[in-house]
Every structure is written in structure tokens, then in C-alpha cells.
Amino acid sequence: MTLASPRTKNNHNCLFTERRILLCCAPYKESIGVEAAWRTRIRDGDRLCTECVPRGACKFGVSVLAFDDAAQHMRSTILCPAAYEGGPGVAHGGWVCAALDEVLGQTVMEYHARVVTANLSVDFRLPVPVGEALTGHAWIDALDGRKVRATGELRLAASDAVLARATGLFIIIDPAHYVRHADWLAQQKVTGGTA
Numbered sequence: 001m002t003l004a005s006p007r008t009k010n011n012h013n014c015l016f017t018e019r020r021i022l023l024c025c026a027p028y029k030e031s032i033g034v035e036a037a038w039r040t041r042i043r044d045g046d047r048l049c050t051e052c053v054p055r056g057a058c059k060f061g062v063s064v065l066a067f068d069d070a071a072q073h074m075r076s077t078i079l080c081p082a083a084y085e086g087g088p089g090v091a092h093g094g095w096v097c098a099a100l101d102e103v104l105g106q107t108v109m110e111y112h113a114r115v116v117t118a119n120l121s122v123d124f125r126l127p128v129p130v131g132e133a134l135t136g137h138a139w140i141d142a143l144d145g146r147k148v149r150a151t152g153e154l155r156l157a158a159s160d161a162v163l164a165r166a167t168g169l170f171i172i173i174d175p176a177h178y179v180r181h182a183d184w185l186a187q188q189k190v191t192g193g194t195a
């Protein structure tokens with residue numbers, strides 16, 4: 001299997017709006033502790049989920065993203081919001097999955113195309129503290145036609161301890177994906193799923 005070069009992005013990237021990529025943006029690099037080889041990017045709504053666009057921030061607390069193009073590796077800063085507390089002081093597992101889905105998905109979309117998650121497998125290694133600085137790491141494992149495989153980790157920023165790890169399968173979609181879904185849903189309501 002060969003990995004597509006980040007320099008030869010495919011046509012699916014036309015789905016993205018123009019991105020503001022900040023090269024060597026010192027305040028953001030410092031906030032995530034990235035070295036010179038990394039570039040950083042501020043979200044501007046081009047790659048936020050639909051409900052997060054008006055807010056201009058990820059509801060799951062995933063923020064500054066930094067990319068190492070040579071390794072196709074992404075880092076982000078993450079804070080579990082209080083709303084996603086599960087056990088006392090620790091994150092609900094559903095939030096852990098969502099945060100990992102986000103960091104893997106962002107990485108795949110940075111280096112390949114608009115995708116949806118087809119499969120996500122999460123190992124919960126340690127409880128994840130709410131309100132503590134975390135980092136997300138993700139990298140591309142393989143590209144095979146429309147299928148992109150990626151791995152990611154959620155770590156405690158203070159020590160780099162790995163709290164959770166996920167592998168994901170993402171499928172490249174075409175622009176009609178959501179239109180087809182709306183049509184399918186409407187049809188289900190008409191036929192009750194019998195047609």
C-alpha cells in the first residue's frame with residue numbers, strides 16, 4: 001500500500017473551503033510545544049462539524065492543531081469539558097471516542113479528502129481527567145482506494161502518558177453523500193423501510 005503525498009492532494013480537496021494556514025505561528029506553537037518542523041493552523045470553520053461552525057470551536061474541546069507533513073502526523077490540544085464528566089473527575093467514554101474520532105478524522109482530512117468514519121476501535125487505557133490539559137496525536141497508516149486507516153492517541157499533557165488509543169477506518173465520500181442520505185431518509189419515512 002502506498003501513502004499519498006501531502007503535496008499531491010487529490011481532487012476531493014475541492015470540497016474544502018479556503019484554509020488559513022499559519023506557518024510558524026509562534027504563540028500557537030508555544031502553546032502546544034511544537035518544534036520548527038511543525039506548522040500550525042487555526043480553525044476557521046472549514047473543518048468544524050456543522051453544529052460547531054457558528055461557535056468557531058470544537059464542542060469536544062479539541063483545539064490547536066499542528067501538522068508534521070513529513071510524518072503525516074497531527075498534534076492537538078484537548079480539554080475534556082465539564083459537560084462530558086462520567087465518573088467523578090473523569091471523562092465519559094463516549095467523549096473519549098468522540099475526541100479520538102475528531103483527531104483521527106482531522107488528520108485524514110488534512111492529508112487526503114473529506115471522509116466519514118466507518119469504524120473506530122478504542123482502547124481505554126487509563127481514566128481521562130476532566131479539565132486537565134491533554135494532547136491528541138494521530139497519524140495516517142495506509143491509503144487503499146477510498147479507505148484510509150489512521151491511528152491516534154489521547155495523552156496527558158503533563159507526562160505524555162497514553163490514556164486512550166484508537167485505530168480508525170475512514171471512507172472518502174463524494175459531495176452527494178449527504179444528499180443521498182437525505183433522500184434515503186425521506187424514502188424511509190414514506191415507505192416505512194419496506195420499499
Ligand SMILES: CCCCCCCCCCCCCCCC(=O)SCCNC(=O)CCNC(=O)[C@H](O)C(C)(C)COP(=O)(O)OP(=O)(O)OC[C@H]1O[C@@H](n2cnc3c(N)ncnc32)[C@H](O)[C@@H]1OP(=O)(O)O
Pocket residue numbers: 046047048049050101102103104105106109115116117118119145146147169171173
Ligand atoms: C461528522 C462529519 C463531519 C463532516 C464535516 C467536516 C467537519 C470536520 C470534522 C473533522 C473531523 C471529524 C471526524 C468525524 C467523522 C465522523 O464521525 S463521520 C460520522 C460517522 N460516520 C458515518 O456516519 C458513516 C456512516 N456510514 C456510511 O455512510 C457508509 O457506510 C460509508 C462509510 C460511506 C460506506 O458506504 P459506501 O460509500 O457505500 O461504500 P462501501 O462500498 O460500502 O465501502 C467502501 C469500502 O469500505 C469498506 N468498508 C465500509 N465500511 C466498513 C467497515 N465498517 N469496516 C470495514 N470495511 C468497511 C467496504 O468493504 C469497501 O471496501 P472495498 O470493497 O472498496 O475494498
